[in-house]
Amino acid sequence: MRIKDLPDEELLLPGNAACQGCPSSIALRLALKALGRNTLMTVVASCTSVLQSPFPASALGVPLLNMAFATAGASGSGLAAAVERLVRKGVYAERPTVLVWAGDGGTYDIGIQALSGAAERNADFIYVCYNNEAYSNTGTQRSGATPYAAWTTNTVSGKREWRKDMAQIMVAHGIPYVATASLAYPIDLYEKFLRAKEIRGTRYIEVLAPCPPGWKFPSGHTIKVARLAVQTGMWLLYEHREGTTSYTAGTQRLIQGKARRLPVEEYLKVQGRFRHLFHPERDEGRIAEIQRRVDRVFETLEFTYRMREHIMDIEMLPPR
Numbered sequence: 294m295r296i297k298d299l300p301d302e303e304l305l306l307p308g309n310a311a312c313q314g315c316p317s318s319i320a321l322r323l324a325l326k327a328l329g330r331n332t333l334m335t336v337v338a339s340c341t342s343v344l345q346s347p348f349p350a351s352a353l354g355v356p357l358l359n360m361a362f363a364t365a366g367a368s369g370s371g372l373a374a375a376v377e378r379l380v381r382k383g384v385y386a387e388r389p390t391v392l393v394w395a396g397d398g399g400t401y402d403i404g405i406q407a408l409s410g411a412a413e414r415n416a417d418f419i420y421v422c423y424n425n426e427a428y429s430n431t432g433t434q435r436s437g438a439t440p441y442a443a444w445t446t447n448t449v450s451g452k453r454e455w456r457k458d459m460a461q462i463m464v465a466h467g468i469p470y471v472a473t474a475s476l477a478y479p480i481d482l483y484e485k486f487l488r489a490k491e492i493r494g495t496r497y498i499e500v501l502a503p504c505p506p507g508w509k510f511p512s513g514h515t516i517k518v519a520r521l522a523v524q525t526g527m528w529l530l531y532e533h534r535e536g537t538t539s540y541t542a543g544t545q546r547l548i549q550g551k552a553r554r555l556p557v558e559e560y561l562k563v564q565g566r567f568r569h570l571f572h573p574e575r576d577e578g579r580i581a582e583i584q585r586r587v588d589r590v591f592e593t594l595e596f597t598y599r600m601r602e603h604i605m606d607i608e609m610l611p612p613r
């Protein structure tokens with residue numbers, strides 16, 4: 294599949310209120326191309342509440358419920374229950390997809406309780422966390438998704454804690470589908486939504502969303518920064534189904550040794566939120582600490598990959 298094979302229909306309309314280079318709008322545009330018009334959406338307080346345009350205008354071609362910050366999991370559960378009832382009553386010719394759309398603040402922090410409850414009940418929706426690694430709509434405050442050493446308005450010399458791994462928390466819920474995605478690998482992202490659409494129950498997709506004003510890079514560089522996150526190993530692309538994790542796209546190529554992993558500083562130095570790691574002098578300690586963390590993850594991934602290949606080689610040997 295190639296970009297030109299994507300559906301022409303636009304369900305996120307141009308002339309919306311997003312910033313230039315807004316990653317959420319790019320993710321939403323691609324997601325709605327995959328899910329199509331028969332989608333019901335709930336959005337909680339976030340940049341997406343703004344980009345959809347002020348009432349009574351709407352930039353979305355699907356019905357939309359605007360909800361309070363902490364309620365993504367709960368409002369998605371409610372919509373899913375309503376859909377189930379209407380399907381039983383024969384109201385729909387075809388079952389609509391329920392799409393829950395929330396930021397990282399609304400997912401990792403304030404919304405985790407409702408999301409965890411919904412996932413434990415296996416509520417029938419696709420939950421998207423577009424992760425711009427901060428409370429961006431209110432001017433860039435730290436969240437549980439903000440990475441170590443990143444500047445935000447309340448971590449002015451760099452965040453001291455490491456981010457939590459929300460996608461793995463969702464894997465631990467045992468839901469039928471968890472995936473991570475990147476705007477720089479749009480076909481991978483699109484196909485993950487297509488696969489999620491065919492599954493029932495709670496599906497969680499997290500998209501890394503490099504935010505030009507919040508991460509402080511020029512608005513034309515959203516895709517470049519998204520790609521560097523994967524190429525340096527700072528963001529992993531995978532999907533998890535039926536107990537098995539498969540690494541995809543750029544991450545798969547790194548693990549298989551088909552592409553060379555770039556040093557993390559290639560990613561850090563193009564973003565103003567990490568400027569204090571390079572100016573007025575290099576903070577060797579923190580840069581090396583970030584690099585070490587990524588190296589450790591890849592050592593394990595590469596080892597597991599080589600072991601699997603080795604086992605497959607053994608299995609292919611003729612029986613003695």
Ligand SMILES: Cc1ncc(C[n+]2csc(CCOP(=O)(O)OP(=O)(O)O)c2C)c(N)n1
Pocket residue numbers: 338339340341362363395396397398399400425427428429430431436
């Ligand atoms: C209970 C509550 N607290 C605070 C706010 C103010 N508020 C609106 S959007 C937002 C930030 C949301 O951050 P995130 O979920 O990461 O989405 P983003 O803005 O980054 O898109 C905040 C703090 C609110 N609407 N409700």
Ligand SMILES: [Mg+2]
Pocket residue numbers: 396397398423424425426427428429430
């Ligand atoms: Mg955010």
